[in-house]
Amino acid sequence: MSGWTTITGRAVALPQANIDTDQLIAARFMSAPRSEGYGRFLLHDAQQDQADHVLNRYKRADVLVTRRNFGSGSSREAAVYALVDFGIKAVFAPSFGDIFASNAVNNGLLPARLTEDEVETLIDQMGQKDAPATVDLNTGTAVIGGQQLSFDLDPAWQQKLVNGWDDIDLTAQHSDQITKFRTARFAAHPWALPAP
Amino acid sequence: MTTAQTLLAKLWAAHEIMQREDGTSLLWVDRHFVHEGSHHAFAKLDSRGKKVAFPELTFGVVDHYAPTRAGDVAPDIRRMIDTLGRNAKAHGVRLFDLRDPGQGIVHVIGPEQGLTLPGLLINCGDSHTSTHGAFGALAFGVGATEVAHILATQTIWQKRPKTMRITFDGVLGVGVSAKDMALHWIAKLGADGARGHAIEYAGPAVEALSMEGRLTLCNLSIEGGARLGLVAPDQVTFEYLKGRNFAPKGPAWDQAVEYWTQLKTDAGAAFDQEVSFDAADVSPTVTWGTSPEDALPITGHVPDPDQLGPAKQGQARAALDYMGLIAGMPLKDVAVDEVFIGSCTNGRIEDLRLAAKVLAGRKTKVPGLVSPGSARVKKQAEAEGLAQIFTEAGLEWADSGCSMCVGMNGDRVDAGKRCASSTNRNFKGRQGRGARTHLMSPAMVAAAAVSGHLADVRPLLEGRS
Numbered sequence: 096m097s098g099w100t101t102i103t104g105r106a107v108a109l110p111q112a113n114i115d116t117d118q119l120i121a122a123r124f125m126s127a128p129r130s131e132g133y134g135r136f137l138l139h140d141a142q143q144d145q146a147d148h149v150l151n152r153y154k155r156a157d158v159l160v161t162r163r164n165f166g167s168g169s170s171r172e173a174a175v176y177a178l179v180d181f182g183i184k185a186v187f188a189p190s191f192g193d194i195f196a197s198n199a200v201n202n203g204l205l206p207a208r209l210t211e212d213e214v215e216t217l218i219d220q221m222g223q224k225d226a227p228a229t230v231d232l233n234t235g236t237a238v239i240g241g242q243q244l245s246f247d248l249d250p251a252w253q254q255k256l257v258n259g260w261d262d263i264d265l266t267a268q269h270s271d272q273i274t275k276f277r278t279a280r281f282a283a284h285p286w287a288l289p290a291p
Numbered sequence: 292m293t294t295a296q297t298l299l300a301k302l303w304a305a306h307e308i309m310q311r312e313d314g315t316s317l318l319w320v321d322r323h324f325v326h327e328g329s330h331h332a333f334a335k336l337d338s339r340g341k342k343v344a345f346p347e348l349t350f351g352v353v354d355h356y357a358p359t360r361a362g363d364v365a366p367d368i369r370r371m372i373d374t375l376g377r378n379a380k381a382h383g384v385r386l387f388d389l390r391d392p393g394q395g396i397v398h399v400i401g402p403e404q405g406l407t408l409p410g411l412l413i414n415c416g417d418s419h420t421s422t423h424g425a426f427g428a429l430a431f432g433v434g435a436t437e438v439a440h441i442l443a444t445q446t447i448w449q450k451r452p453k454t455m456r457i458t459f460d461g462v463l464g465v466g467v468s469a470k471d472m473a474l475h476w477i478a479k480l481g482a483d484g485a486r487g488h489a490i491e492y493a494g495p496a497v498e499a500l501s502m503e504g505r506l507t508l509c510n511l512s513i514e515g516g517a518r519l520g521l522v523a524p525d526q527v528t529f530e531y532l533k534g535r536n537f538a539p540k541g542p543a544w545d546q547a548v549e550y551w552t553q554l555k556t557d558a559g560a561a562f563d564q565e566v567s568f569d570a571a572d573v574s575p576t577v578t579w580g581t582s583p584e585d586a587l588p589i590t591g592h593v594p595d596p597d598q599l600g601p602a603k604q605g606q607a608r609a610a611l612d613y614m615g616l617i618a619g620m621p622l623k624d625v626a627v628d629e630v631f632i633g634s635c636t637n638g639r640i641e642d643l644r645l646a647a648k649v650l651a652g653r654k655t656k657v658p659g660l661v662s663p664g665s666a667r668v669k670k671q672a673e674a675e676g677l678a679q680i681f682t683e684a685g686l687e688w689a690d691s692g693c694s695m696c697v698g699m700n701g702d703r704v705d706a707g708k709r710c711a712s713s714t715n716r717n718f719k720g721r722q723g724r725g726a727r728t729h730l731m732s733p734a735m736v737a738a739a740a741v742s743g744h745l746a747d748v749r750p751l752l753e754g755r756s
């Protein structure tokens with residue numbers, strides 16, 4: 096995964112709370128290999144059921160603005176694949192499902208927190224239209240539809256997104272500590288191993 | 292003098308290998324469960340030419356796509372099951388496959404096999420991994436990238452969640468169960484009410500729960516947004532585990548119990564948030580909308596969006612529209628088309644016993660499916676005569692798997708159909724495209740089945756002990 100620091104593109108608003116990962120990608124699509132691309136699965140059923148769905152109007156977007164508890168529910172990382180493959184690079188919302196947010200960062204997708212008020216203002220202003228958006232990870236700021244915003248993001252996640260770090264490589268640097276810990280744990284807590 | 296610690300703090304300290312400057316901890320993973328959904332993670336591992344670091348600590352299970360009824364298996368479902376089998380074999384991972392007598396839903400068989408123990412850190416690429424916290428284990432769901440990381444390193448990077456204690460004082464009423472307790476607190480605090488937190492469930496009504504009840508309670512932690520749920524281990528926990536397949540034996544057992552006994556929150560330890568409820572206030576509860584927070588006592592009415600705060604109006608309107616409900620109608624008047632009993636929330640033996648208690652000697656007015664949480668639960672239910680009660684009442688008795696909880700194996704609710712379900716998610720499309728799901732306890736599902744509409748189970752339990 097490669098890192099990034101800025102985005103310049105278009106934002107759309109999805110004025111809904113609690114968009115869970117079952118809605119982002121329905122279970123029936125999840126057996127597809129990633130190489131086939133997951134973008135076409137994004138909010139598939141909602142798009143089919145609602146002719147005026149914003150993703151029917153804009154077949155491309157870089158930034159999504161939405162309401163609280165986005166990505167709640169199932170841990171399916173496929174929900175992030177669907178967003179990323181569709182082209183979304185950042186989601187702005189008052190809150191995110193914990194597992195979703197962590198999956199997002201692992202795939203270079205920014206889960207940026209704004210206040211409820213900021214989100215409501217953006218939703219009111221954007222309506223069903225798209226708006227120009229720029230995002231700067233280094234400063235933690237964004238401009239969406241002309242509005243200046245500073246968003247909330249865990250510093251560890253900011254670093255990971257900017258550098259495109261991969262945890263497996265990071266962890267390899269600590270292999271001595273891991274070995275030491277493991278040896279001590281197995282010795283002190285033999286019951287913690289599955290009984291033969 | 293050492294400061295008073297929460298159970299979470301103790302478990303965290305016991306697994307922390309190191310902490311980075313930014314506050315992220317590297318934690319040791321004692322048990323890792325993988326199901327068919329792990330294909331992305333294994334593909335990642337393969338692409339890096341890595342092997343599973345500790346295959347003896349990883350256990351595979353076929354559940355999400357497991358066929359629960361006889362007949363042909365669709366090729367894409369077959370492929371998912373075969374892929375898991377291939378990955379498990381290539382990496383030397385013990386697999387509970389379809390023919391294994393230990394097969395079942397991952398969160399049912401972990402405890403059942405004694406793989407889930409107090410004091411362990413347990414991960415699985417599945418949000419309901421919170422279930423295992425019922426034993427006083429640090430258990431949480433992760434995504435595919437993290438699954439690959441755990442496979443490769445047997446560790447995980449995590450920030451310590453904040454702590455929330457939910458206390459249930461008093462005693463639960465007749466016909467009220469752990470499922471109702473969970474829907475009750477989620478309705479009060481919201482589907483993101485515990486976001487970023489580890490919940491410890493405490494109080495007399497929690498202590499009084501069986502292991503099955505505690506598992507149900509912790510299972511639903513994620514539906515209130517929590518990272519994980521915990522119940523301090525006690526005699527109930529130890530008795531459940533003793534003699535289980537993979538549980539420690541002999542001196543290791545004694546040593547374990549001695550250690551597990553200390554796994555509780557010290558008196559005076561501080562939580563970031565404290566919430567308490569009176570168990571006597573918990574009623575048999577059902578959901579009316581498309582989020583688990585849309586839950587009300589069965590004696591209530593479908594809410595009127597106009598009467599709700601501005602923040603909830605839009606969501607409620609969309610939910611009523613999707614659910615095909617009229618504002619203000621009594622919940623008891625909502626007719627159902629079918630029922631489902633099963634899932635990692637309520638597919639254990641005690642759940643089936645409770646449902647059977649309602650169904651015994653009665654006929655259902657609507658069709659339905661019962662899928663036991665594991666092959667062992669199935670066998671036991673058959674031995675106890677429960678299966679016969681289900682089939683005589685008019686329900687279909689199937690094999691174990693995730694089944695209609697998520698519809699991946701083809702067991703689905705058709706579009707526009709309404710299902711009373713013992714599962715955990717009433718999300719749009721969860722049980723099938725356009726499916727309308729009402730969540731409730733297995734006893735309440737049984738009540739709906741014999742009534743043909745959502746119904747209060749309490750009168751149906753009168754005279755049955």
Ligand code: SF4
Nearest residue numbers: 419634635693696697
């Ligand atoms: S039963 Fe449902 S919630 Fe539980 S693991 Fe299976 S799909 Fe997930």
